[in-house]
Amino acid sequence: MMEPSQKFEQSARAISRMMGMIFALFMVMGAFLVYLMIDPTFSAFRPDPKVDTVAVATVEEDDYDKIENGIHVRTGFVEGEGLMTVVNNCTNCHSAKLVTQNRMSADRWRATIKWMQETQNLWDLGKNEDIIVTYLATYYAPEKKGRRPNLENIEWYALEQ
Amino acid sequence: MNRRKFVQNSGLTALSALLGAEIVFGNYLPEGYIPLGLQDPDPFKLFNKDPEMVVLNDKPWNIESLAHHLDDKITPNRYMFIRNNGNIPESIDLKAWTLTFDGESVQKPKSYTLADLKSKFPQYTYQLTLECGGNGRAEFDPPAKGNQWTVGAVACAEWTGVRLRDLLNDVGVKGDAVYIGYHAADTHLSGDPKKEPISRGMPMAKALQDETLVAFRMNGEDIPLAHGHPLRLVAGGWPASVSGKWLTGISVRNKVHDGPKMTGDSYKVPCNPVAPGDKVAEEDMCIIESMPVKSLITYPKTGATLPLGKSLSFRGHAWAGELEVTQMLYSIDFGSTWKECALEAPVNRLAWQHFSATAKFPKKGYYEVWARAVDSRGNAQPMVLPGWNPKGYLNNACHRIAVKVV
Structure with a gap:
């Protein structure tokens, strides 16, 4: 016969074990769900593809960040050094289209970032700021247009009047 | 850098940020999901716009018309530009x-x-x-x-x-x-x-x-x-x-x-x-207060070809901010000579005015029809870009359409 205190201790231990297991189970479930949110396609469990070969783009099953003909399909950004830093910092509030339709020098891209930080709740970009400005000033640099460009992309058609 | 690396780099931050939040259902929200009545991802259906209109920005929505969409005297919703901040x-x-x-x-x-x-x-x-x-x-x-x-x-x-x-x-x-x-x-x-x-x-x-x-x-x-x-x-x-x-x-x-x-x-x-x-x-x-004098050729659409000897009837609208448009001119020789268009008075103050004209082309070739409105104070649309300004406002340069006589 066990003493009542022993019996109590034993059941307390059992409960505590059970609680621990339930807690652990919840943690595992929680972690799984959080993981699912961040990487819903379990892309991290597949072998890392080599981005520098053409074949990879087609082999790549996770097409979330697919690059086609040098364009990041999801956003329309040009592929280049710093692309994902730009995608991750510059498409949270506004569309990538607001970036890709603009052309600016490094100074003016930087001034735009500063304006967004002062008025639009953009966060401190830290070391990423230089990466972003370099990317933008490289791939979205101003081109000379002159005072009036030629009419372009004209689709000719026969006019019936 | 690809998404996987981003996941690796940001995983911990994301975990700590998210543990306190309700994530169970959040997980099923697709990215960019807009609750309530705005789910339709097709902006043309969503806003009842013509699919030929041009989406400049989808967050926030900014959609513009092409010149020939604006041919109606009163612009229908179908062709009305959207500018959201x-x-x-x-x-x-x-x-x-x-x-x-x-x-x-x-x-x-x-x-x-x-x-x-x-x-x-x-x-x-x-x-x-x-x-x-x-x-x-x-x-x-x-x-x-x-x-x-x-x-x-x-x-x-x-x-x-x-x-x-x-x-x-x-x-x-x-x-x-x-x-x-x-x-x-x-x-x-x-x-x-x-x-x-x-x-x-x-x-x-x-x-x-x-x-x-x-x-x-x-x-x-x-x-x-x-x-x-x-x-x-x-x-x-x-x-x-x-x-x-x-x-x-x-x-x-x-x-x-x-x-x-x-x-x-x-x-x-x-x-x-x-x-x-x-x-x-x-x-x-x-x-900026009043907008400057300006006009658009809304018919025909740019790119018209027509046989030699056939004249071109074209039309459009002109407006001048707080003022009225008093004269409407067109040129088919890159601004060398100008001819007068017929111009209607506005239906009411601040409404755009309608113009029309018929142009004859002397020989085969490439032409541009340029439209130039003049306001009640004698201000005319410039043929090249007006004064540069840091944010690119008030471009009222002449509208041009391309025409080929074959």
């Missing part, structure tokens, strides 16, 4: 909707329901030209920051509502009133509920004009969602940003209104002309 309101309760007047220069704050506005004040209908201040921005060199509008950020719809003046009289305005500023139900892109995406306004003189409306109907129907349902300020002839959509409040100010996009370089141009690319100090920038 923030997110469209997600729920609109017509019964609970109020318009509140406040600010330093009201006698006492006062609110009106939609039913009050519709029942207690006389209603007026005007055709009013609304053009985005940045229409034509795409052509500036050096390029100017913002949505790269080409020619289609302009429309002239028929607006019905009550006069802002009647409301201001009913509220009671102090003698020191200088400006009104609007407040609206759209939400800031950052998600910050304390931030207004845009809150612009106009001087009292503009606010008190006959044609300045608090409108609830466009082209005889409830205002479409993208254009400000259920209530919109409409101030024709001024940058369309003055015509606040989803209107919930008007502050009568004893100074120039200082809401978002009234300050900095938004909707401002250098007070004195500057060289292209110059840096301009904030104190040297002036708020």
Whole structure:
């Protein structure tokens, strides 16, 4: 016969074990769900593809960040050094289209970032700021247009009047 | 760098940030999901627009028409440009909707329901030209920051509502009133509920004009969602940003209104002309008021080919901000000679005017038809870009269509 205190201790231990297991189970479930949110396609469990070969783009099953003909399909950004830093910092509030339709020098891209930080709740970009400005000033640099460009992309058609 | 690496780099931060949050259902929300009635990812269906219109930006929505879309004398919703600064309101309760007047220069704050506005004040209908201040921005060199509008950020719809003046009289305005500023139900892109995406306004003189409306109907129907349902300020002839959509409040100010996009370089141009690319100090920038004289050839669409000997009948609209267009000219020889177009008077003040002409071409070849409006003060549209300004506003250079005679 066990003493009542022993019996109590034993059941307390059992409960505590059970609680621990339930807690652990919840943690595992929680972690799984959080993981699912961040990487819903379990892309991290597949072998890392080599981005520098053409074949990879087609082999790549996770097409979330697919690059086609040098364009990041999801956003329309040009592929280049710093692309994902730009995608991750510059498409949270506004569309990538607001970036890709603009052309600016490094100074003016930087001034735009500063304006967004002062008025639009953009966060401190830290070391990423230089990466972003370099990317933008490289791939979205101003081109000379002159005072009036030629009419372009004209689709000719026969006019019936 | 690919997404996987981003996941690795940010995993811990994301975990710690998310553990406190409700994630179970959040997990099933697709990226970019907009709850309520705005789920349709096709903006043309969502806003009932012609699929040929050009989406410049999808967050926030900015969509422009092509010149030939604007051929109607009164622009239908189907072809009306959308310019948003923030997110469209997600729920609109017509019964609970109020318009509140406040600010330093009201006698006492006062609110009106939609039913009050519709029942207690006389209603007026005007055709009013609304053009985005940045229409034509795409052509500036050096390029100017913002949505790269080409020619289609302009429309002239028929607006019905009550006069802002009647409301201001009913509220009671102090003698020191200088400006009104609007407040609206759209939400800031950052998600910050304390931030207004845009809150612009106009001087009292503009606010008190006959044609300045608090409108609830466009082209005889409830205002479409993208254009400000259920209530919109409409101030024709001024940058369309003055015509606040989803209107919930008007502050009568004893100074120039200082809401978002009234300050900095938004909707401002250098007070004195500057060289292209110059840096301009904030104190040297002036708020845009009336839009400049401008016109569009809306028929035929650019790219027409026609046989030699056949003449070309073309038409379009012309407008001049606060002023009237008094003369309409066209050239088929790159501006060397100009001929007169037939020009109609405006249906009412601040409505665009319609022009038409028939051009004859002397020989086969490539031509451009250029259209040039002249306002009542003798200001004509420039053939090249007008004065450069840092934000690329007020490009009123002549519209051109390409024509080939074969």
